[in-house]
Amino acid sequence: MPLHLAHSRQLFERARQVIPGGIYGHATPALVVPGASPCYAHQAEGARYWDVDGNEFIDLMCAYGPVVLGYRHPGVEAAAQRQAALGDCLNHPAAVMVELAERLVSLVDFAAWAVFGKNGSDMTTWCIQVAREHTRRKKILCVEGAYHGVDAWCTPGHGGLIEEDRAHVHRFRWNDEASFDAAVTRYADEVAAVVVTPYHHPLFAPSEMPAPGYLAHIQARCARHGIVFILDDIRAGFRLHMGGSHRYFGFEPDMSCFSKAMANGYPIAAAVGKPHLRRASERVFLTGSYWNSAVPMAAALETLATLEREGAIAGMERTGRALAAGLREQAGRHGLEVEVSGPPACPFLTFRDERNLYRNQHFAAECVRRGVFLHPHHNWFISAALTASDVERILDIAGAAFECVARVPRSGSAGPAPGVMGTLSQE
């Protein structure tokens, strides 16, 4: 039985009249399996959501990361409402801004200070400016295929860019020390900053954990050459470790950017840094109409407190391990070999020896149809609301989906799935 998507389709047709592409950005239907996914959500609670056609899904995407305790977590909602009853967007910050900065500085071992914005990009971009101000150098090094936001220096899109936007942004290969060393050698005293994610999570490909010593090597070279080492921890931060993902992987950057798991869906981003960057950070102007808003800060304080109090991060790791083991087992039963890559709390499934993702799309469509929402081209996210019985149900559905995939002969094509991979650059 195919998924009932009539209302999603109607809304999308209306949207296409008045919104370029109907839905743009990470939620665009062009990035999932066209016609096999809802386009509009109606309601969400815990680890479940319902689309506008009334279909119910166990959720493995968590709004692409922000939802870490489950949708509409009672404690976070109550904290947000308490603050909202006083005020949100005001002439001045509220006291919660100071409390939240103190909290981040106490959670993140190297951090002496914190600032807040709305988008992840607000923070990655501001951090490279702080690095340029601190070093008086121009060059930024980052990893091929890494996502750091939509600002001109880093967007994966192609439109509207001019060559000056990236004249001083250079890419090296993940987990390739020689590639990194060559970039540093080539640009030597011109490099202001290196920006990395704590593990590599490109679209359309398995996630790659850092090789032993790789990030420590980058850290050491940055220290030697006076390069600012920036961790883009927006996707993984506070999902892998309460102290930031550098603690999970065992290294230490000079600045870190957070956003997604910070406030369980309330809009906020943060950057933290070492003491020696404080003066430069004071000289790079940052502001936004809603950057001092108090409700997301209250939500962040409660989210962080709940994560800690409930041992939620260890729980998500356990849940993710059980899910990954179960997926491998279910696939094996149907003669399929899958790779579940990335940290357990941010898993991604691919079929071995297949680069075109046709089977990923097939598998995702079969899961979505049966009530599990997961993504064929983007890593998934585990929330603390996902229970052991949810995982059992997911595995039952995955088994049925693997059975469907196993019945279809392998495609001979080595190329990407048509109409999907052209959307965004993988540099």
Added chain:
Amino acid sequence: MPLHLAHSRQLFERARQVIPGGIYGHATPALVVPGASPCYAHQAEGARYWDVDGNEFIDLMCAYGPVVLGYRHPGVEAAAQRQAALGDCLNHPAAVMVELAERLVSLVDFAAWAVFGKNGSDMTTWCIQVAREHTRRKKILCVEGAYHGVDAWCTPGHGGLIEEDRAHVHRFRWNDEASFDAAVTRYADEVAAVVVTPYHHPLFAPSEMPAPGYLAHIQARCARHGIVFILDDIRAGFRLHMGGSHRYFGFEPDMSCFSKAMANGYPIAAAVGKPHLRRASERVFLTGSYWNSAVPMAAALETLATLEREGAIAGMERTGRALAAGLREQAGRHGLEVEVSGPPACPFLTFRDERNLYRNQHFAAECVRRGVFLHPHHNWFISAALTASDVERILDIAGAAFECVARVPRSGSAGPAPGVMGTLSQE
């Protein structure tokens, strides 16, 4: 009696330990009168707010613009809560995204489509990229001293920039057709876009309304040369006219950016554009973790409906006119000549024949001390919650403040007030 600010000071001292500058951006105490303004807000309702020391203020800043119906407007709060009870940040947009895009396209006469972000900068920056994509040209022309956000091409800050950031951004003088024409002539076929605000509202100076025919002249030249004409309506949009501020001033841009008054403090920004820019708009990638969030969209729909239903824009214009007339009269009683500049709903007061703003600072400090929060260096904002009796009370307090200002001999200095004007560039 000086204002009691002990708790604000304590919090600020704590903040300085963990936040660069303690408070950064537009709310930094460095931009108001140091020591004469609260730093932290506790609670707000209608046209009033209370700081963390319990001081009560009639508010003339509206959180620097977003609050247009008054703080915690019951209708907007109820609409936001209804949506929040379903969900906010989800895997897909909610139906309200389509409704809001349809609403903007129906409100703004030239608009065929709309997109949404969080920050004003998200939209101004995306619009110049759309213009570059559409024209395949690089140059951006904007007005000296105009504020379009904090992205590298436009930030008023100095730190962290490199020359490439603005290699193709050129400035012309407000209300000076010859200056604009010279820029267009000079860069001719290289100009992708002209970006203007509907009136000129620089920091540290009176606001300047457009001279008759000035914006129509820009519009005509843009049309003749295939330049995209972008209106940055973030500060004034939906406070001067339900159809966008170009209707208030009688001209027509190709794209407009909105944010502040759209959702009464809920974080959202929007851009709308003409049909011929739709294809380019589809090619410039835009996204953000919270850009599809449903609560601010529901709040925007309710804010726009309330503005329209209650005739709030005409009301704010009347309130602003009464305030401006009363301020001039009160100043005159004390032998002071003041200019109240800008549209009535976004007034700004300066003392004639004084460029250093010492008397502005003195006046603001005396008003704040007596319970009216207004700004010495930034335009003010009227909300629909400000009543005639609020205006009477403001004028009483302004009278007392003018009396204090009149008692102090004029400063002979022609320079800016120390420690304030160096903070931001006025290009």
